[in-house]
C-alpha cells in the first residue's frame with residue numbers, strides 16, 4: 224500500500240457500509256467502481272451559476288468542481304449545444320465549419336509552435352496521446368511526474384498517476400519528484416525542483432529508458448496546489464528540453480483562465496511547453512478535451528499509428544467549446560478569477576493568521592490550496608481534521624474537496640463566475656468550520 228493518499232479516496236463514501244435508497248441503487252449499478260463524495264452522499268437535482276441544489280431542497284455553494292467553470296447550466300453554452308445537436312453532429316472525417324472555427328479560436332490562446340490540436344473526449348485520452356507523441360519524438364520511454372500526480376485513467380496514464388495507484392508499484396519507466404513546495408525544497412524551489420528533475424532524468428537514463436517527457440499539471444492540483452514563486456517551473460522544464468525530452472503541460476485543471484493572471488497555468492512560469500493537454504472546463508460539462516502539439520511532432524507520431532477519435536472534436540463539442548471561449552471573454556471571467564481570487568486568498572490568509580490549524584494558504588486566481596494541521600500546533604498535516612472541516616462546510620452549505628500528499632489540503636476551486644458575496648460566504652463558512 225503506497226503511503227500517498229489516493230485521490231479518489233479523499234472524502235469518499237465508504238461503500239463497505241452498504242447504504243439504502245439512491246445510494247444502494249448506485250452501488251448496485253456501478254459496483255466497486257463507484258466513488259461518491261461524502262460519508263453521507265448528496266443527491267443533486269439541479270445547478271445554476273456557482274450553486275447546486277439537492278433533492279431535499281438544500282442549496283450548496285459549489286467550490287468542488289472545475290468543470291462548470293463559466294457557471295453551472297450557463298445559458299449560452301446550453302443554447303449553443305442545443306442548437307448544434309439539433310442541426311448536425313458527426314465526426315471529424317467530414318468538413319464542418321464550426322469545428323475549424325473552434326480550433327482557430329482555441330489556437331489564438333496557445334503559444335509557440337503549437338498549431339495542431341487533436342480533440343479527444345477526456346483529459347485522460349489527451350495525456351495518453353501526449354505521452355505517445357513524446358515517445359515517438361524523443362525515441363525514449365521514461366516519464367517524470369510529481370509524487371502525488373493524477374493525469375487520468377487509461378492504462379498508460381494510470382502508470383504516471385501515483386495518486387491513483389492503491390497497491391501497484393510505479394513501473395520502471397516512471398520516476399517521481401516531490402511536489403514543488405518549501406517542504407521539499409526550502410526557499411529555492413526553482414533550483415531544488417530542477418535538481419530533483421535532473422536526478423530523475425539520470426535515474427531513467429540508468430534504467431535504460433531515458434526521458435521522453437516531464438508531465439506536470441502546471442498548478443499541481445492533486446499534489447496540493449503549488450503556484451509560487453511564479454517562474455519556478457522554468458529551470459526544470461529547460462533541463463528536460465535540453466536533454467531531448469518534451470515538457471507536457473497538463474492544463475486540465477489550471478487552463479481556461481482559472482489562475483487569473485493568464486489563460487494557461489504554464490504562462491505563470493514563462494514556459495514554452497512542447498505539448499499542452501486540456502479538458503475539464505473546456506466544454507463546461509460537455510465531455511471534450513484536447514492535445515495541442517507542434518505539427519512536426521504530431522506527424523512523427525502519425526507516421527506509425529495515426530489517430531482517430533469517434534466523438535472527439537465533433538460539431539457539438541465545437542459549439543460548446545466556442546461558447547465557453549466567448550463567455551470567458553464577454554464576462555471577463557479570467558479577470559474575475561484574479562479579482563475574486565485575490566479577495567478570497569486575503570480572507571483565508573486572515574483566517575490562517577488567527578488559527579493554529581490553518582497552516583498555509585497558497586495558489587493563484589480561483590485555485591487555492593489551504594493546508595490543515597494537527598491540534599498540537601505542530602503544523603503536521605491532519606487528514607482526519609480535513610474531513611471534519613469538509614463535513615462542517617457541507618453542513619453550512621458549501622461543497623469543498625481535499626488534495627495533497629497527506630489529504631490535508633483543501634482544494635478551493637469554485638466556478639470562475641464566483642462573485643464577492645459568494646467568496647465572503649465561503650470565508651464565513653470556513654471561519655466557522657476551523658473554529659476548534
Ligand SMILES: Cc1ncc(COP(=O)(O)O)c(C=O)c1O
Pocket residue numbers: 344345346347348350373374375376440444473475476502503512
Ligand atoms: C490534472 C489532470 N489531468 C488529467 C485528468 C484526467 O481527465 P479526465 O478525467 O477528463 O480523463 C484529470 C482529472 O481529474 C486531472 O486532474
